[in-house]
Amino acid sequence: MNRYSRGRGFTLVELLVVIAIIGxxxxxxxxxxxxxxxxxxxxxxxxxLHNLTLxxxxxxxxxxxxxxxxxxxxxxxxxxxxxxxxxxWGWAALxxxxxxxxxxxxxxxxxxxxxxxxxxxGKNSNAQLDISNNPGAISVIQGLVSxxxxxxxxxxxxxxxxxxxxDSTRAFTGAGASxxxxxxxxxxxxxxxxxAGHRRVTGMLPNTGVxxxxxxxxxxxxxxxxxxxxxxxxxxxxxxxxGAWIGTQNSLNLDSLDVSMVTGFGHPRLNAPPDPQYGTxxxxxxxxxxxxxxxxxxxxxxxxxxxxxxxxxINYAYVNTATQPNVNSGTPCTATTGQYANDHRxxxxxxxxxxxxxxxxxxxxxxx
Numbered sequence: 001m002n003r004y005s006r007g008r009g010f011t012l013v014e015l016l017v018v019i020a021i022i023g024x025x026x027x028x029x030x031x032x033x034x035x036x037x038x039x040x041x042x043x044x045x046x047x048x049l050h051n052l053t054l055x056x057x058x059x060x061x062x063x064x065x066x067x068x069x070x071x072x073x074x075x076x077x078x079x080x081x082x083x084x085x086x087x088x089w090g091w092a093a094l095x096x097x098x099x100x101x102x103x104x105x106x107x108x109x110x111x112x113x114x115x116x117x118x119x120x121x122g123k124n125s126n127a128q129l130d131i132s133n134n135p136g137a138i139s140v141i142q143g144l145v146s147x148x149x150x151x152x153x154x155x156x157x158x159x160x161x162x163x164x165x166x167d168s169t170r171a172f173t174g175a176g177a178s179x180x181x182x183x184x185x186x187x188x189x190x191x192x193x194x195x196a197g198h199r200r201v202t203g204m205l206p207n208t209g210v211x212x213x214x215x216x217x218x219x220x221x222x223x224x225x226x227x228x229x230x231x232x233x234x235x236x237x238x239x240x241x242x243g244a245w246i247g248t249q250n251s252l253n254l255d256s257l258d259v260s261m262v263t264g265f266g267h268p269r270l271n272a273p274p275d276p277q278y279g280t281x282x283x284x285x286x287x288x289x290x291x292x293x294x295x296x297x298x299x300x301x302x303x304x305x306x307x308x309x310x311x312x313x314i315n316y317a318y319v320n321t322a323t324q325p326n327v328n329s330g331t332p333c334t335a336t337t338g339q340y341a342n343d344h345r346x347x348x349x350x351x352x353x354x355x356x357x358x359x360x361x362x363x364x365x366x367x368x
Contacts, residue, residue, distance in 0.1 A: 041155035042294055042309075045191075045234070048151050049301040052192060052232055055098035057305065065218045066231070067094040069194050069211030069263050070251050072204050073115045082203055082252055085174045087116040090247035090262035091194050091211050092152065099151055108144050108246075116247050117175055120145070145172075145187050145246050152190035152245045156293045159237030164189050167241045169256050174249040187244040193235050193290070195300075195356050196263035198344035200283050203252050208344040208357040210303070211263050213251055219303065221358065226304035228364040230355045233264060233290035234298040239273075240286040260288040266356040267320075270298055271312050300355070310352070315365060317350035319343050 010018075060066050071089045075081040089110055096105035109119055119141060148164025161167065165186035172185060197209030204213040210222070210231045222229050235242050241256060249257035268289025282288070292298035297311040321343040343349075344357045351365035 038156065038295070042299075045154040045156055045292075045294070046299055046307045048154065049192060049232060049234075049299055049307045050305065051099065051151060052092075052095070053301045053303075053305045053307070055095045056231065058098045059095055060219060065216045066210050067091040068213070068215045069196060069207075070213055070248050070259055071115075072213045072251050073117060083115075083117070083175075084252045085250050087120055087172060087174045087177065087249050088247050088251050089116050090245065092190060092192070092245040092262065093247055099149075101149065104144060104147065108141075120172070120177055121175075142185055146185065147188045149188055149190075149245060152188070152192055154191040154234060154236075154292065157191050157236050157238070157242075158293065159239075159242070160189050161186060161237075166244045166261075167237055170241055170244065170261055172249050173257070177249075187246045189237060190243045190245040190262075191234055191236065191292075192232050192301075193243045193260075194232055194263045195230050196259070196265045198266050198349075198353065198357055198360075200254065200265055200267065200288070202254055202259055207265070208359065209263075209265070210358055213259070217358065222303055223359050223361065224354075224357065224364065227302055227306065228355060229303045229358045230300040231303050232301040234292040234294075234300070235264060235287075235289070236291045236293045238293060240289070240291040256287060264289045266353045267318050269312075269316055270310060270314060270352060303358075310355075315351035316353070317348055318353055319346040319348045321346070 056066055069091050071094075073083040073086040073088050075083050093105075093108070093110050093116075096102065096108075096110060146165055148160070148162075150164075153160065153164055159167070165171075166189045168186065170187075172187060177185060194211030195209040196212050197207035199205075199207050201207055201212065206212060207215075210217045210229070219226065243261045248259050248261045251259055254260070265288060267283045268286050270289070271291045272284065272286040272289060290298055290300070294309070297309055297314075299307055299309050301307050321341045344353070345360045345362065347362060349357075349360070349362065354360055354362050354364055
């Protein structure tokens, strides 16, 4: 009798068991991989904020103060009159030389000599800058203003338009854009906005944070302690319309193109959910506060250079003692409606509100 051996293969049941085991392992490993990726993105975002605080410190050392939240444009024919609907430089544009962007700072002429509106039109009142008849030069300016800078983009955020431009609701349409580089063009996005403080104010009205109109805040002007005072926070693009590193369209009015393009204040809750009732043009709209696409919170940079993660559950209580119309109604405070009230020093304010003020003289609470 001839004897021979036959190789034994896998049965169908064995193959199915192996496939099931592999599927289970993948299902178990995938969240870990995604978590590791998000942790890396979050660390990169933290590094961006840290670099921004270093730049703020260098600016302070060289200029004697932190950069202004935004530069208020004055009418050249009437130096006492502020210009409305006029694009203005923001604090981040003033920091460009300290962020390895000296050439961009120079090409945009980010100096006290030129208003952003003048740069966008290619012409100023003194005829020192006149490229208004050169469409090619105007196109170059538009490209510079729209430049995406990774330092201002949180890797966890995925709502950028184009190569990294602001939400279309915040595309410049002011006097400079409409008569210069074209109506409604988008600026380079920024996921990082300065802390304005407790009040919803525009123009040159003072606020309780470190960034507001023509502000000149020194480290010595932060008596609450550098480690207790947040100066920069996150804002996402997907839900809360982010901001722009270049500046603001209109520093006199409050809407989606205003000072909330470069700063946030303490009334909207951290990561407040988008609400059609408020949108971005209201004191409770998250487009005027702080948010992120990190799970459960957002990161803030503090005046001492540290960066800390704040959870959505941070103690929140906003006190406003101004008379109506006021912050609670979505109308900006003025000198006659309580903007000078010391409501930021009210003990009833929450930990979240306290960390956004530089001089409330209240115990900071638990910022962990």
